[in-house]
Amino acid sequence: xxxxxxxxxxxxxxxxxxxxxxxxxxxxxxxxxxxxxxxxxxxxxxxxxxxxxxxxxxxxxxxxxxxxxxxxxxxxxxxxxxxxxxxxxxxxxxxxxxxxxxxxxxxxxxxxxxxxxxxxxxxxxxxxxxxxxxxxxxxxxxxxxxxxxxxxxxxxxxxxxxxxxxxxxxxxxxxxxxxxxxxxxxxxxxxxxxxxxxxxxxxxxxxxxxxxxxxxxxxxxxxxxxxxxxxxxxxxxxxxxxxxxxxxxxxxxxxxxxxxxxxx
Amino acid sequence: xxxxxxxxxxxxxxxxxxxxxxxxxxxxxxxxxxxxxxxxxxxxxxxxxxxxxxxxxxxxxxxxxxxxxxxxxxxxxxxxxxxxxxxxxxxxxxxxxxxxxxxxxxxxxxxxxxxxxxxxxxxxxxxxxxxxxxxxxxxxxxxxxxxxxxxxxxxxxxxxxxxxxxxxxxxxxxxxxxxxxxxxxxxxxxxxxxxxxxxxxxxxxxxxxxxxxxxxxxxxxxxxxxxxxxxxxxxxxxxxxxxxxxxxxxxxxxxxxxxxxxxxxxxxxxxxxxxxxxxxxxxxxxxxxxxxxxxxxxxxxxxxxxxxxxxxxxxxxxxxxxxxxxxxxxxxxxx
Numbered sequence: 001x002x003x004x005x006x007x008x009x010x011x012x013x014x015x016x017x018x019x020x021x022x023x024x025x026x027x028x029x030x031x032x033x034x035x036x037x038x039x040x041x042x043x044x045x046x047x048x049x050x051x052x053x054x055x056x057x058x059x060x061x062x063x064x065x066x067x068x069x070x071x072x073x074x075x076x077x078x079x080x081x082x083x084x085x086x087x088x089x090x091x092x093x094x095x096x097x098x099x100x101x102x103x104x105x106x107x108x109x110x111x112x113x114x115x116x117x118x119x120x121x122x123x124x125x126x127x128x129x130x131x132x133x134x135x136x137x138x139x140x141x142x143x144x145x146x147x148x149x150x151x152x153x154x155x156x157x158x159x160x161x162x163x164x165x166x167x168x169x170x171x172x173x174x175x176x177x178x179x180x181x182x183x184x185x186x187x188x189x190x191x192x193x194x195x196x197x198x199x200x201x202x203x204x205x206x207x208x209x210x211x212x213x214x215x216x217x218x219x220x221x222x223x224x225x226x227x228x229x230x231x232x233x234x235x236x237x238x239x240x241x242x243x244x245x246x247x248x249x250x251x252x253x254x255x256x257x258x259x260x261x262x263x264x
Numbered sequence: 265x266x267x268x269x270x271x272x273x274x275x276x277x278x279x280x281x282x283x284x285x286x287x288x289x290x291x292x293x294x295x296x297x298x299x300x301x302x303x304x305x306x307x308x309x310x311x312x313x314x315x316x317x318x319x320x321x322x323x324x325x326x327x328x329x330x331x332x333x334x335x336x337x338x339x340x341x342x343x344x345x346x347x348x349x350x351x352x353x354x355x356x357x358x359x360x361x362x363x364x365x366x367x368x369x370x371x372x373x374x375x376x377x378x379x380x381x382x383x384x385x386x387x388x389x390x391x392x393x394x395x396x397x398x399x400x401x402x403x404x405x406x407x408x409x410x411x412x413x414x415x416x417x418x419x420x421x422x423x424x425x426x427x428x429x430x431x432x433x434x435x436x437x438x439x440x441x442x443x444x445x446x447x448x449x450x451x452x453x454x455x456x457x458x459x460x461x462x463x464x465x466x467x468x469x470x471x472x473x474x475x476x477x478x479x480x481x482x483x484x485x486x487x488x489x490x491x492x493x494x495x496x497x498x499x500x501x502x503x504x505x506x507x508x509x510x511x512x513x514x515x516x517x518x519x520x521x522x523x524x525x526x527x528x529x530x531x532x533x534x535x536x537x538x539x540x541x542x543x544x545x546x547x548x549x550x551x552x553x554x555x556x557x558x559x560x561x562x563x564x565x566x567x568x569x570x571x572x573x574x575x576x577x578x579x580x581x582x583x584x585x586x587x588x589x590x591x592x593x594x595x596x597x598x599x
Contacts, residue, residue, distance in 0.1 A: 062476060064472065064475060064476060093481075094480075096478075097478035097479070097480060098478065099478075100475070100476060100477065100478035101477070101478045105476035105477075107469065107472065107473065107476075109469050111467075111469035111470060111472060111473035112473070113470060113473065113488055113492075114470070114492060114570045114571060115491050115492050115495075115567070115569055115570040115571065116570065117570075124477070124479075124487070124488075125477045125478070125479075128477065128478075128479045128480070128483050128487070129478065157569065157570035158570065159570060159571070159572075159573060160573060173477070174476075174477075177477070177478075
């Protein structure tokens with residue numbers, strides 16, 4: 001009772017608010033207390049060596065990975081938990097599903113539904129949440145595929161598409177529910193080098209349209225070009241964060257320098 | 265056009281010249297211009313020989329079936345369409361259908377229990393599958409038929425609570441019910457493992473994508489995981505169903521006159537016609553299995569959508585393609 005709800009409620013100005021996020025997997029601490037605040041319309045690139053916890057942090061934002069302690073809020077609403085009598089309790093699955101519709105997620109391995117055409121993949125979330133009737137959902141899906149430059153491949157099955165095309169369909173699918181925040185988990189890591197560009201171009205366009213993006217990536221050049229906030233994570237903590245002109249071009253920490261030296 | 269290969273040939277000769285050291289590879293003897301036109305595919309002589317052998321065996325089999333008087337083909341059609349046999353066939357189909365549907369539903373529930381996070385559900389389903397896969401089907405059928413010997417009253421009762429529902433078990437379950445229940449209980453144990461295997465074969469990323477989009481568990485199962493699991497479930501499941509058709513002959517033990525029973529009784533009455541009677545009965549099982557196999561082909565083809573780049577052609581499509589191929593070749597010859 002002594003802890004008012006307001007203590008947990010995030011400032012409404014932040015699109016994503018992360019406080020004291022901690023998470024362990026069988027004794028190994030992956031997130032060791034992360035605090036991060038991302039403004040609406042911002043493009044954040046999270047950098048870090050593998051095993052640093054960056055993917056776990058991203059997946060915690062839509063509660064695919066529940067936190068052990070701390071909280072994450074999107075648009076001022078706690079994600080996956082609610083506060084009752086001064087403690088955070090996990091929400092019912094239905095409530096979590098509703099929250100996830102506000103957060104788009106694009107995985108490294110695309111995870112398109114293999115038995116559905118590109119169009120049906122994009123229409124699926126609209127139909128599942130009864131946002132639109134079948135005809136209308138197909139029209140919306142076609143429009144979204146047009147946005148990622150794939151309107152002509154609407155009837156193709158994922159296996160008939162290149163990796164870059166699959167990832168663009170996955171982005172269109174993530175956009176279908178008009179999420180407030182889009183999360184990208186190493187969106188180009190599974191792609192042939194020549195296909196990376198087309199996916200980055202789509203993400204860049206989203207950034208220019210004013211979407212709030214959080215991207216885990218190794219594409220330093222892309223981060224410098226598109227991000228307005230770069231976060232370097234190692235050992236489950238934020239080592240350094242700031243605009244790319246500082247974190248990437250003039251890093252303050254030895255660990256950041258070392259990492260960037262290896263990636264570049 | 266001709267200049268390029270000449271240059272290439274010159275280079276290869278230069279590379280292979282003796283002056284290039286002891287490790288020089290043997291000189292390429294360039295194939296002639298004539299040879300460049302076409303690569304002759306390898307002839308598979310072993311395959312040819314095997315084909316000839318199989319063709320000869322087939323011919324001898326067909327002549328044997330047609331000419332061996334012991335088959336008594338004259339009597340075959342009489343038994344094949346005999347009302348007793350047809351009535352038996354109807355019962356066989358009925359029992360198979362009911363047990364198949366019931367077994368599938370129960371099998372899905374057991375598979376879901378096995379896949380669930382609950383340790384108790386998982387263990388209970390495991391024990392069910394272990395028990396009913398081990399128990400001989402004949403024994404199981406005799407138990408379901410004589411269920412009152414084991415459970416004199418049927419009641420729904422939870423510990424520490426009065427019975428919610430209670431009734432005396434009928435001395436004998438109606439034969440059809442006993443047969444169907446027995447077969448379904450057995451079928452479910454096998455179906456559960458087939459279904460579970462199919463669900464496990466679906467990539468975990470599909471589940472994660474469904475979760476990230478906020479799909480409900482029901483939608484995730486019926487729309488995303490189920491259809492993709494079916495692709496690997498169907499072949500094994502049709503196997504299982506064909507087995508069920510044949511095992512349905514065990515309802516003989518609960519006193520049902522299925523097709524096998526009808527054939528069996530006919531045989532004992534007219535021992536001289538054993539061969540045509542057996543042939544007639546077997547022919548019906550062959551027909552049922554053939555129908556199921558055709559259904560399997562099309563169901564499999566349906567669920568292969570997206571899993572293969574191009575769907576395999578149906579027999580009709582293949583036939584049509586072969587015919588047009590023949591026509592083209594004929595046109596070439598006659599021209």
